Amino acid sequence: MFYYFLKRLFQSVLVMLIVAFVSFSLFNFVGDPVNNMVGQEASDERREEIRDKLGINEPIYIQFFSFVENITQGNFGISYQLKRPVSQLISERMPATLELVFVSALIAILTGVFLGVYTGINRDSFISKIILVISLAGVSLPTFIIGIMLIYFFSVILGVLPSFGRGEVINFGFWSTGFLTLSGLKALILPSITLSLFQMTYVIRLVRAEMMEILQTDYVKFAKARGIKEKTINYKHALKNGLIPVITITGINIGTLIAFSIITETVFQWPGMGSLFINAVYFVDIPIMSAYMIMVAFIFVMINFIVDITYYFIDPRIRLKEDSN
Amino acid sequence: MFLFKTYKKLNDTDIGYSFFNSKIAIISLGVFLIIFICSFLAEFVAPYDPFDPMNISLMDAFIPPVWSQGGDPNFLLGTDQQGRDMLSTMIFGSRISLIVGFSSILFAMFLGVFLGITSGYIGGRYEIIVMRLTDVQLTIPSILMALLVDGIARAIISKSMHYDMAIYVLIFAIGISEWPQFARVTRASTLVEKNKEYVSAAKIIGFSNLYIMFKHILPNILRPVLVIATIGLALAIITESTLSFLGVGVPPTTPSLGTLIRFGNNFLFSGEWWITFFPAIFLVILALSINLLGDWMRDALNPKLKKR
Numbered sequence: 001m002f003y004y005f006l007k008r009l010f011q012s013v014l015v016m017l018i019v020a021f022v023s024f025s026l027f028n029f030v031g032d033p034v035n036n037m038v039g040q041e042a043s044d045e046r047r048e049e050i051r052d053k054l055g056i057n058e059p060i061y062i063q064f065f066s067f068v069e070n071i072t073q074g075n076f077g078i079s080y081q082l083k084r085p086v087s088q089l090i091s092e093r094m095p096a097t098l099e100l101v102f103v104s105a106l107i108a109i110l111t112g113v114f115l116g117v118y119t120g121i122n123r124d125s126f127i128s129k130i131i132l133v134i135s136l137a138g139v140s141l142p143t144f145i146i147g148i149m150l151i152y153f154f155s156v157i158l159g160v161l162p163s164f165g166r167g168e169v170i171n172f173g174f175w176s177t178g179f180l181t182l183s184g185l186k187a188l189i190l191p192s193i194t195l196s197l198f199q200m201t202y203v204i205r206l207v208r209a210e211m212m213e214i215l216q217t218d219y220v221k222f223a224k225a226r227g228i229k230e231k232t233i234n235y236k237h238a239l240k241n242g243l244i245p246v247i248t249i250t251g252i253n254i255g256t257l258i259a260f261s262i263i264t265e266t267v268f269q270w271p272g273m274g275s276l277f278i279n280a281v282y283f284v285d286i287p288i289m290s291a292y293m294i295m296v297a298f299i300f301v302m303i304n305f306i307v308d309i310t311y312y313f314i315d316p317r318i319r320l321k322e323d324s325n
Numbered sequence: 326m327f328l329f330k331t332y333k334k335l336n337d338t339d340i341g342y343s344f345f346n347s348k349i350a351i352i353s354l355g356v357f358l359i360i361f362i363c364s365f366l367a368e369f370v371a372p373y374d375p376f377d378p379m380n381i382s383l384m385d386a387f388i389p390p391v392w393s394q395g396g397d398p399n400f401l402l403g404t405d406q407q408g409r410d411m412l413s414t415m416i417f418g419s420r421i422s423l424i425v426g427f428s429s430i431l432f433a434m435f436l437g438v439f440l441g442i443t444s445g446y447i448g449g450r451y452e453i454i455v456m457r458l459t460d461v462q463l464t465i466p467s468i469l470m471a472l473l474v475d476g477i478a479r480a481i482i483s484k485s486m487h488y489d490m491a492i493y494v495l496i497f498a499i500g501i502s503e504w505p506q507f508a509r510v511t512r513a514s515t516l517v518e519k520n521k522e523y524v525s526a527a528k529i530i531g532f533s534n535l536y537i538m539f540k541h542i543l544p545n546i547l548r549p550v551l552v553i554a555t556i557g558l559a560l561a562i563i564t565e566s567t568l569s570f571l572g573v574g575v576p577p578t579t580p581s582l583g584t585l586i587r588f589g590n591n592f593l594f595s596g597e598w599w600i601t602f603f604p605a606i607f608l609v610i611l612a613l614s615i616n617l618l619g620d621w622m623r624d625a626l627n628p629k630l631k632k633r
Contacts (some may be wrong), residue, residue: 015461020459026477027600136620140559140612141612142566144571148586148593148601152594156598260466260468261473263570268572277472278472278571281475282478282572282573283473284479296469300464300465
């Protein structure tokens with residue numbers, strides 16, 4: 001158990017170090033940071049002074065260590081374009097993204113599991129076929145097109161839901177929430193549906209495949225042979241095992257949702273981290289880009305780590321395999 | 326007669342039989358081929374050349390499609406904000422989308438298959454490193470990976486060069502985000518194949534490892550690669566259009582479908598829905614036909630799912 005835990009932790013730290021190194025090299029080898037700080041007329045002595053101050057004259061590995069140290073203290077430097085500390089910019093925009101992702105994940109997983117189980121059990125029913133055709137169409141529908149179509153239908157034609165922004169927000173210290181106002185909740189509807197739809201189709205297909213596979217296993221056949229009721233087999237025995245991959249899906253889901261929120265935020269002008277990032281890519285604002293990269297990598301690594309650990313506790317097969325090693 | 330014979334021949338094979346008995350597969354292949362051929366013969370098929378300034382007149386801007394009021398029979402699907410014929414820009418745009426899609430998936434395929442076969446065949450520490458790499462990358466969604474690579478490339482390449490390089494950067498960015506799928510599948514199949522007798526025989530004869538890998542093993546593991554490549558192509562086209570929609574894809578001078586949707590999106594509220602609607606539908610049809618084809622192929626090539 002302890003060994004497994006340690007192994008995973010080591011992997012996570014390694015990934016984070018690699019990501020940190022990539023963003024560190026972005027900072028150091030792309031453009032001259034001194035040029036970004038002083039004017040064109042600055043003398044060589046002045047440049048040298050700043051170089052010393054920035055620590056650029058130190059060996060690379062010392063620079064890297066101080067870079068990592070800065071990150072762990074939440075210091076990501078100052079945005080080239082907006083001239084403000086990056087950590088401040090990100091913490092301002094994080095609540096918007098996280099609320100959007102949270103609601104979307106909820107929609108995607110709950111609806112996805114429900115429909116997946118239904119289509120997995122009733123393989124040949126008419127409704128299942130319709131759900132599957134729609135879900136295949138959903139995979140081929142790019143997120144931004146879903147967003148545009150929802151905007152066109154609900155905002156332009158019907159005019160019932162807002163097409164951009166977060167509505168009114170209420171601030172609790174550093175956290176600004178749109179959950180508590182009517183306009184905030186209304187503004188959340190279209191973006192969260194847009195974001196969840198793509199993920200939902202994945203969940204449906206995965207859960208369906210899993211259920212179908214389980215219904216073919218020996219223990220289900222045996223239960224059938226014993227004369228146990230169809231319902232008990234489906235919902236008590238099969239569903240339990242069918243839900244195990246949902247944990248992984250949930251983990252990957254949240255990561256993917258954060259990535260896809262970049263698109264949704266652009267379509268709906270949602271003031272979150274994603275739109276901050278896409279602007280940074282557009283204007284080559286390296287501090288924001290590297291900070292976003294590190295933040296997202298951190299969230300991903302955390303989620304994967306938690307998923308792996310949960311797996312260990314839930315699935316006895318993994319416990320046996322890992323402990324026998 | 327010749328056509329009938331080839332049909333007969335194909336129908337005798339498993340895949341051919343499955344193809345001719347699947348309406349969805351036939352229709353989606355048909356739709357895809359039509360789009361494919363039209364886009365590559367764009368100069369001859371499209372009613373206008375939308376990038377020739379001679380053909381564009383601002384007077385023609387914002388003409389709605391033929392069937393709605395104010396439509397002009399010269400412009401079947403209407404015109405955009407610059408007075409370009411929508412149908413023509415879409416045909417030319419789909420060419421860019423297809424070129425980027427195909428090139429990036431080819432790039433991903435070569436990289437992934439090469440790393441997959443070699444890591445499966447050679448094994449050892451090399452295999453562990455490659456597989457760790459795919460593990461790490463598979464946790465990162467491909468769109469994010471492509472965005473990051475694109476962003477880094479923007480930072481490295483100077484602004485003046487960027488327009489010329491944009492399409493290559495895009496191909497690289499999308500390709501690099503999709504190789505792990507190929508690597509995983511080819512490695513898994515290679516592990517199975519390398520213990521078979523024909524490989525041992527080839528070894529005894531004294532063929533070099535490289536020769537065995539790419540001449541003997543590769544043809545035997547191409548089936549799953551083909552499936553992944555098809556589904557990956559749809560994904561690559563969607564990723565390209567997404568990046569272009571976000572404004573970090575192909576330059577606006579050579580618009581792809583995504584770029585067209587991006588421009589059209591600005592006119593959604595003023596009622597000019599067709600500028601964004603038609604490219605969007607076109608893109609969805611293209612992606613859907615490839616996805617359906619891939620879906621059929623996965624089932625047809627999977628021996629487990631053979632009809633009992």
